[in-house]
Amino acid sequence: NAVPTGGMEEVAVSTRGGGGTRRMKWALELSLGNTRSRGDRQSSQGDTLYPIGYSDKPVPDTSVQEADRNLVEKRCWDVALGPLKQIPMNLFIMYMSGNTISIFPIMMVCMMAWRPIQALMSLSATFKLLESSSQQWLQGIVYLIGNLLGSALAIYKCQSMGLLPTHSSDWLAFIEPPQRMEIMGGGMVL
């Protein structure tokens, strides 16, 4: 077995030295990869041949392990606690932006108000995400509370900026002039 292979080796070497572009007469492909990529592999890896039955892609491990479950749980808690974690940051931004009404504080407030609202709107999607967790309901409630707190904070900010119609003066424009009960006229005797 070894001799013909050696002869073959020799031939291959000699032919390469002579022509360069001449193709081999035959080749045996034993890798799992498809044949189309053969040329590429040959060029990058030279003539290194994988052993028969070798695949460079890992085969997925389909068995569930205990450690993974803990990981999922942790991940779900991350999602649920996300809004709550943002609150101190928001408080800081609130403090920094001040109560004057100008474009930046308004943008901040809008962001602050919009994010919880968006989160609350996509609540069902988040719940689906948490489905795999065993503490799904608790996490859901925490997530909800966190978002509600976030929006409450935004409302508080609006209030402190004076953007909420909470005073009687805010409704002044809607007061209709009272209807006149008596008709009166007259003047100096002409």
Added chain:
Amino acid sequence: MANLRTCLAFLFLCCSLCDAVYEDQVGKFDWRQQYVGKVLFAHFESHSQASKKLILATDKNIVASLNPRTGDLFWRQVDKAGPEGHIDTLLFHGQVTGNGRLLRSWESSVGALNWEMLLDPGSFLAAVLVGTQDSVKFVAVLKKATVSLHYLSNGHQKWTETLPDSDTVHYQAVYSSGGSQLFVLGVVPHSHLSIITFNIEDGEITSQRSVDAPWLSSIQARCTVVGQGVLICADASTLSLYMLPLSSEEPVGLQQVPLQSLDLDLALGFQPVLLTTQPNPARPPLAQFFLQLGPDHHVLLQLSDGHLSPLRDFQPAFLVSFATTGEKTVAAVLSPKNETVSSKEGVKRSFSEQSNQGSLITILFERKPDLYSADSGRRLLDTTVTIHLDPNGGKPEKLYVHAFLKKDDSVGYRVLVQTEDHTITFLQQPGRIVWTREEALADVVTMEMVDLPLTGTQAELEGEFGKKAAGLAGYGLAAMVLKRLSSQLILLQAWIAHLWKLFYDARKPRSQVKNEVTIETLARDEFNLQKMMVMVTASGKLFGIDSKSGMVLWKHYLRNVQPNAVFKLMVQRTTAHFPHPPQCTLLIKDKETGLAALHVFNPIFGKKSHVTPPTLSRPVLQSLLLPLMDQDYSKVLLLIDDEYKVTAFPSTKNVLQQLQEMASAIYFFLVDASQGKLSGFRLRKDLSTELIWEVVIPPEVQKIVAVKGKRANEHVHSQGRVMGDRSVLYKYLNPNLLAVVTESVDTHQERSFVGVFLIDGVTGRIIHEAVQRKARGPIHLVHSENWVVYEYWNAKSRRNEFSVLELFEGTELYNSTVFSSLDRPHLPQVLQQSYIFPSSISTMEATLTEKGITSRHLLVGLPSGAILSLPKMFLDPRRPEMATEQSREENLIPYAPEMPIRTEWFINYNQSVTRVRGIYTAPSGLESTCLVVAYGLDIFQTRVYPSKQFDVLKDDYDYVLISSVLFGLFFATMISKRLAQVKLLNRAWR
């Protein structure tokens, strides 16, 4: 630091408030018309052909010069109003002399004052120019007890002499004829005539005569000097003329010439009037003169060789006049055409019925320099010109003729006719009207602004929903749809035509585009900025003026209006009710008889309405326009007579029924200033009234000067004011509130006071009273929304002060849905503040806008002729002494006692409105814009924007840039979209 900040805030506020016009906006939205008033004296300046002028003196104490070609003013000198500035006479000799206590000489070309002389006290009687040796050097002034001679060149007095027996003899005329003598004529009524001759050089009395004339009571107009110093007097009782040579030394009596000997007859009960002319003060008067024998009967007489002979009899002839040019004198006679009726009333009526055509007959005399002899004045020429005066203008009142020499040495003339309605018309020889001036507009009493009607197409669309629709409904749905489609089509057509016109006009230079406004093309514009100004003048002439251009579109002269009549103009139906024409009602009350008449007319066309107003047999005390409407959409007018009975107009069944239903809610108040009594009445179902309250302000202590309610068309958008802490202070908006201003009878500066009472007009409850001690009138008052602003003279500090009262309900509304004066248990909170104003004021009014959102300004007419637009925020009793955080939040300006006058607040820049008497404000279709008309001697119209033009694009808005950018971006997106598509496609193929 805080101070600096408030200062800065204040400055910023002021800067943001100023809204003066830009240079290129001058005359764009405003116009001014200048008037002079009723002409008393007129002279034509005809010294040089080039600079012709018409010099006028008027009853408004004005000396003015007009351009006879166009009727425009060259110059105008306005004296004090009232009797103080009254012009007694105007003498003309290259210079003009206005006369009163003062003798003034004006330069006629530019209107500059040459000199002014204060005359001795005493009532003025007559003045005459005195000439010696063919040149006029002096002016003689006759007063009650003295006669004085002044140099014409500088006004210095040459001499003054007291007249003998001035307590018994009424000196009335002064005469000189170029010699060295000056004659002063006086009369002791029903006894004798006194003639005193003075030497012009030194004022010495050269002779003194008295002639028996027991029939003579007055010299003025009864006697005149004719020819070579012959005094001619007319007497109605003996039906004769009397002649007396003035200069004769021997004591001759009056020579009697009975009228019958001249084949003349005097109209019954008519006092004859003599009219003569003295073309040159240095020469004797003409020997020809007019004798008026009746209201329409004049005779031209001639005196020659001591004999009187009639030259020509003019009957009918209303007006006669003389005019001189060079050595030629013409006599002009204005007589109506087609005159057939001879009786006195008949003449008047026929004149008003026929189309007021007058024919002017002129007679020319030629007088050669040497011909002072008997047959000097011969009739040479007799021309008749037919002139057409406005048929609506009343009778001609005065006639001024301007004669001039034509190139071929014949005499041409122009005529100035003044009619009863104060119109002056200038006519050229073939009877062509050169110009007319409506001088009645110098005395506007009251005015209203009425919306213009919609265009035909707009009206067509409106008509669908109006009465026509009711008829159409019978045809069914298809017809309605068809009609709607057709009217839409018409609208589209009109719009395209409009666009085409815009395009067409845009190509022409701006000066060539003429916006001819005629009564036919009148239509409401997009924003209702153009309105019809209905003006009522004291002479009884009504005008309809286009507010955009100031053109008089219609005029209507009301005859038989007494000079002291009281007018009240009301808009009964606006243009909003399309098939029905708009309707205005003018209440005219004669002060003496107290009887009133109603004139109902269409304010757009000026035509008298077909509606017959009720006849008012009893004197009317007041009128009241109700918001009720009859089925024809005209508001109901109630007229209260002196028995406190009410007449309704219109008084259809529908109206009476509505009135019966509403009667218990209709109240009215009457203020009798003479008795100091305010009384409130309520309407009963049978249209009688019952007295429900009475407030007496004792007239011995104080007199009521003004009573003002709120304007009926005023809207208040905001029911309260926002405080710094964002709570609301609600306004006390009582629609029935009256502001009554009183002045103390005692005018001593220590004891005088001004009182302001706020009284509810329904219940008579005194809401508030304020007394300003050591203050005096005249008081100007504005009452609007929840505030009253008044201006008075502070006698103690000697300055003008503004005071503002504001009423608030507090932080809670008592009843937010209905307002009833009968159910208001709480009195409002009243705040007051006063400010020093650096000028006295003539009149005051507040701006008014459609919805009342725009902030208010006060429009203050100053005696200087400026109209100041003063922001109401300066007159705010909540202005704090020290600025706090909250007050800054509220935009309150810290209190400063001085009120500034900024020249950029003058809405009429340099277009002074002389003697402004009233300011009228009207809302336009744009909320930001308020239309303002100031009237006095002049009329000025403009627009004001109290909160700037927040709802309009700026004048200099760059449409081209914006639209080109828009279009560019649009095309760029289109192209890039296409390109992106192509690129995507290419990439997909690769």
